[in-house]
Amino acid sequence: MLESLLSQAVNGLVLGFIYVLIAVGLSITFGLLGIINFAHGAFFALGAYVAYQLYQMFGWPAVVFAPIIVGVVGMVVEVVLIRRLYGKEPLISLIVTFALGLLIEALIRVFWGSDGKPLSPPSALTGVFEYGPLLITNYRVAVLLATALTLAALWAFLSYTPYGRILRAGGRDPEMVDMLGINLPRLLTAAFGLGCAIAAIAGVLAGPLWTVSPSMATNAIMPAFVVVAIGGLGSFRGAVFAGLAVGVVISLTIQFKPDAAAASMYAFMFLMLLLRPRGLFGERWERFE
Amino acid sequence: MNESHTMSACGSIGARAGLVALVFGLAASFGALAQTSGPIKIGMIYAKQGPSASLGEFLAHGTELALGQAGNNVLGRPVELTWLDEADPQVAQQNMQKAINEYKVIAVVGGNSSASALAMMSVASREKIPLILPGAAASEITGKNCNRYTFRTQATVPVQMRGLMPYVSQLGKKVYFITPSYAFGQDILRSSRAMLKEVGLTEVGTDEVPVNTADYSSYILKIRQAKPDVVVGGLVGLDLSNFLKQWNELGMKDKIPFVEIAVSDTDFWNVGPVASTGIYVKPWYYNNPDNTSSEKKFVADFTNKYGRPPSDKAWSGWIAMRSLLESIEQANSTDSAAIITALEKWRYTEGKFPAFYREWDHQLIKPAVIVQIKKDITDKWDYFNVLKLTSDTEAETAKSFGTREEIGCKMGPI
Numbered sequence: 270m271l272e273s274l275l276s277q278a279v280n281g282l283v284l285g286f287i288y289v290l291i292a293v294g295l296s297i298t299f300g301l302l303g304i305i306n307f308a309h310g311a312f313f314a315l316g317a318y319v320a321y322q323l324y325q326m327f328g329w330p331a332v333v334f335a336p337i338i339v340g341v342v343g344m345v346v347e348v349v350l351i352r353r354l355y356g357k358e359p360l361i362s363l364i365v366t367f368a369l370g371l372l373i374e375a376l377i378r379v380f381w382g383s384d385g386k387p388l389s390p391p392s393a394l395t396g397v398f399e400y401g402p403l404l405i406t407n408y409r410v411a412v413l414l415a416t417a418l419t420l421a422a423l424w425a426f427l428s429y430t431p432y433g434r435i436l437r438a439g440g441r442d443p444e445m446v447d448m449l450g451i452n453l454p455r456l457l458t459a460a461f462g463l464g465c466a467i468a469a470i471a472g473v474l475a476g477p478l479w480t481v482s483p484s485m486a487t488n489a490i491m492p493a494f495v496v497v498a499i500g501g502l503g504s505f506r507g508a509v510f511a512g513l514a515v516g517v518v519i520s521l522t523i524q525f526k527p528d529a530a531a532a533s534m535y536a537f538m539f540l541m542l543l544l545r546p547r548g549l550f551g552e553r554w555e556r557f558e
Numbered sequence: 559m560n561e562s563h564t565m566s567a568c569g570s571i572g573a574r575a576g577l578v579a580l581v582f583g584l585a586a587s588f589g590a591l592a593q594t595s596g597p598i599k600i601g602m603i604y605a606k607q608g609p610s611a612s613l614g615e616f617l618a619h620g621t622e623l624a625l626g627q628a629g630n631n632v633l634g635r636p637v638e639l640t641w642l643d644e645a646d647p648q649v650a651q652q653n654m655q656k657a658i659n660e661y662k663v664i665a666v667v668g669g670n671s672s673a674s675a676l677a678m679m680s681v682a683s684r685e686k687i688p689l690i691l692p693g694a695a696a697s698e699i700t701g702k703n704c705n706r707y708t709f710r711t712q713a714t715v716p717v718q719m720r721g722l723m724p725y726v727s728q729l730g731k732k733v734y735f736i737t738p739s740y741a742f743g744q745d746i747l748r749s750s751r752a753m754l755k756e757v758g759l760t761e762v763g764t765d766e767v768p769v770n771t772a773d774y775s776s777y778i779l780k781i782r783q784a785k786p787d788v789v790v791g792g793l794v795g796l797d798l799s800n801f802l803k804q805w806n807e808l809g810m811k812d813k814i815p816f817v818e819i820a821v822s823d824t825d826f827w828n829v830g831p832v833a834s835t836g837i838y839v840k841p842w843y844y845n846n847p848d849n850t851s852s853e854k855k856f857v858a859d860f861t862n863k864y865g866r867p868p869s870d871k872a873w874s875g876w877i878a879m880r881s882l883l884e885s886i887e888q889a890n891s892t893d894s895a896a897i898i899t900a901l902e903k904w905r906y907t908e909g910k911f912p913a914f915y916r917e918w919d920h921q922l923i924k925p926a927v928i929v930q931i932k933k934d935i936t937d938k939w940d941y942f943n944v945l946k947l948t949s950d951t952e953a954e955t956a957k958s959f960g961t962r963e964e965i966g967c968k969m970g971p972i
Contacts, residue, residue, distance in 0.1 A: 273783055280775050287773075374607070384612030385799050387830025390807065397809040404779060406807050478807070479772045480799040480828050484609050488772040523765070523776040528739040530776075531768035 272402035277520040283409045285516020286416040287475055291489050292496035292508040293420065294467030300503030301440035301460040304354060307366040308346075309468050310490030311373035315339050316469025317476035317485060318377055321386045329391045336469040343465025347458045355457070370486065377483045385482035412474045419470055424505065436460050440503070495534045499541045501551025510549055511541075597636040598892055600625075600882070601657035603650055603668030603678065604875075606643040609770055609796035612824045613670055613871050614644065617692055620868060620875030621667055623860055624883065632886045642668075650674035654681040654689075663687065664892045667878045670871070671794070672696035672742040679708040686972075688897050690882055692874035695820045696741040697749070697965075700921040704967035707894070709901055709920040711841070711878050713948065715745040717958050718819035718839040718926050719753065721948030722790075725837050725928070727757040729815045730787020736777060736801070737792035739766040746792040746819065762786050767793065774801045778808050791818035799828040806833035819926075823869035823941065831935035839926050839948065842873040846927060846944045850908035867939050877906070877922075881915070895972040911952035916959070919967035923959055925949045 295309045316339045323331040350369065354362040389395075390408035398405045427433035439446045439456050447453045471489070479485055496515050500507025515534050522533035541549065602621055605614035618641055631637055640661045642653035650669065657663045658681070666682065669675035670693030682689035683705040691699065691710040695718065700710050726733060735750065737743030743766055754761060763784040765777050778801075781789060793801050798821060805811055806829075816836040823844075826834045842849075844857050844867045856876055860868040868876070885900035886892065902920070906913040913924035929942035949955040959965075 273780075276779050276783070277776055280779055284773055284775065378611070382612075383606075383615045384824050385796055385828030387828060387832075389803070389830060389832050395807075402783075404782065404808060406809070408807060409775075475772075478804065480796050480803060482609070482612070482796050482799075482828070484607065484611065484770070484796060485772065487608070488770060520776040524780060527765040527767060527777065527780075531771070 273524055274521070276402040276404065277524045278517055279403055279405065281517035281520030282513055283405060283413055283516070284520060285513035286413050287471060287478070288492050288496050288515055289509050289512030290416045290419060290471040290474065291468065291493040292500070292512050293423065293505060294464040294471070295493045296497050296500065296503055296505060296508045297423075297467065298461060298464035299497070300505075301436055301464075302351070302355070302457055303359075303440070304351060304362045304366065304461075305359060306464065307363060307490070308370035308373060309366075309464070309493060310486035310488075311370040311377075312339055312343060312465040312468040313472040313475070313489045314377060314481075314483060314486040315342065315373060316472025317388070317481045318381055318386070318472075319469070320473040320476050321381075321388050321481050324388065332473055335473050336466040339469030339472075340462040340466030344458050344462035346465075347461035351461055352454065352457065370490070374483050374486055381483075383483065385480040388476045388481050390477040408477060412478070415470075415474055419467070420509065423467070427505070432459075436463075492534060495538045497548075499538050499548055501545075501548030504548065504550040507548055507550035595635070597638045598632055598886070599638045599640065599661055599663045600879075601654075601661060601663035601666040601668065602639055602641040602875075603644045603653050603657065603666060603674075604641065604670060605645060606641070608645050610644070610670060610794065612828065613693075613795055613822055613869075616822070616824060616869045616871040617668075617670060617875040619860070619864055620856075620872030621692075621879040622875075623856065623863065623868075623872070624876045624879035626863075627856075627859065628880075628883050632883050633890065633892070637883075644668060644670060644674050647671070647673045647677040651677035651681055654678040655685075658685045658687050664894070665689070665882055665886075665897060667692060667875065667882060669694050671740075672699065672745070673740045675699055675708075675710075676703060676741060679703070679705055682707040686894050688882070688894060688901065690878040690901075692878040693820075693871070694742075696745045698741065698745075700916075700919040700965065700967055702966045704919050704965075704969055706898060706920075706969045706972055709878075709881075709915050709922070711874050711881075711922045711924075712820065713839075713841065713924070713926040714921065714959070715742065715819065716749040716752075716960065717948055719746065719749040720958060721926060721928055722817055722819055722837070722839050723750070723753050723757045723759075725945075726788055726790060726817055727759055729817070731758060731760055732762045732784075732786045732788075733759045734762055734781050734784055734786035734789045735764040735792070736781070736789060737764070737766055738769055738794060738797065740769065742794070742820070743767075743792045746790070750790060767797070769794075769797065771797055772800055774804045775808060777801075778804060778810060781814070782808075782810065786814060789814055789816045791816060792820075793818070794820075795822070795825060796828065798825040802826070802835065803829045803833045806835070811835045822871050823939070824871070826931070826941050827869075827939065831941065834931045834935065834941055837928065837930045837945070838942075839928050840870045841926050842870045843927050843929055843942055843944055844868050844870075844873070845940050845942070848910075848944075852908055881906070881922075898972050911955070918962060918969065919965050920969075921959060921965075923955060925955050925958070 320332040320335040394408040496511045500511030604617040644650040665688040669691040672694045675694035819839040821838045889896035889900035925947040928945045949958045
């Protein structure tokens, strides 16, 4: 039994890393823009589809451009639509981004069709790593490393570069940043593009694991919201801890009560929010008080 | 004075009521006229979104092609097809009601998921509108929940499991089940467990999986721990695609055989040849040499129109629509009772033996096909070798679909 638990816990951590990456983009968009982006899952799916297209046309190395392309799409969407939502009631941004998500999913169906697209891990990353009860595939190890690297780079960017500091300051006090002569609209465009690009990185990494299909957006968005709610809205650190915890909770539930696996993360969220209504690392947001 | 006012008011109200009644009466007459002279409206309820969207697309294309082959008309009148979504049971049920109330359809072809089908057929019965289900394999649909207005083309779960079980027992003695946690999955478990002893199998584990699961790695680890000889699945659409992809990724594809019933070609086209493996039962296969001449024409027409061969779902939509159109012609009427009676008498006579809706449960009596993934898949679409049918003779087929007592369907009058 101990072996089974260990095996599931390790698998849950790996799964959790994917949830972390999906949720971090969502958390950043909220933290920096104050927008709860319901279309985040659609950008995740778009990342997987663009990666599939680039792979078909140019091979595996080209997929690194997928997050950049989706980031640019995100920036265009911010200029055309999202910036009209700043300062408005959160409910409006929820409805508009929900509609945006449906629109992107519909466009994916128009361009790529309703059926899934076969995208397998690169041949260099196939194979499994077995150690006693533990079984991890080489591709999942690569996903884990890529996620850790992305998170570290993101943290360093937000914490130690002037651009990152300006972005964070803009999230907390946009008026003051504006008064300091910084081009705030351009900053917000970049912030939204960054959130979309991170969603796309998650999509690129998840593409060879899950079937690339329009409905992968729905599969991604709910765990992402649960992770963000547990970790605390806008908290980078919270998204990391909560994502890993949700992964482990789901895996352990599958071991003991598989039919409750989908419900387990919601039960976990319910419990955590009872204990800490702001989430694990949630802070007080003056703008929303 | 007051009385006269009252009388006058009453008269006025009466006149208005009469006018309203006249308007409604005229509208109804025009409506009735439209029903007998305008286009005939038929509803399609297939998934447009979610994990079954690709199945829905093939179902719709097959249904549309049957109509196209019939010249887009029936009884000499044009047919208008309206496609509504089958996203989940609730949406499917609402859209069934909408198709009847708003679009004024005379019949509906649709319902791929057993859960949606069960929700839709209650509306069909209440509104007295013929419903032909091209999917939905759960036994109760033509069993204890059957009704006079619902017909089903896909072989039931017990029929398909009975066809599959001899292959399962050849692969080993210890079996692990991974099934979806709704009516279809529960039916697989119930039917299989009833046969386990008979074929000498032991159940070593079971997972009932929530629909729309993206990551199966934890389930696969459990299966690995249980060390079964064979895994019997019941996952549907993209859920099966995700499972097969991760089954291959975790190195299990060549270690433990995987078998399943009621699959569709798209489940495998979605994952590609690398991850595809196993033995399956499905309603039909486009590259089966024993296909009838009209099925071969269907394959040719479909491939010409859509640039790819039809999946079994396309065939299911095609046969469902074909049976409906031929029955409307036979009934020479759009009246619901006449169509039901004609459907109960409808026969597809091109095969080795006729396929038909059994009069007392409305189940299409036609064997399913057992297929195996090819060792080397060289064609983009042709993944399977046909092993055999679930039954080979007319008598064997009738027997495999069960007796009236076993099925338990009690239908009321029309």
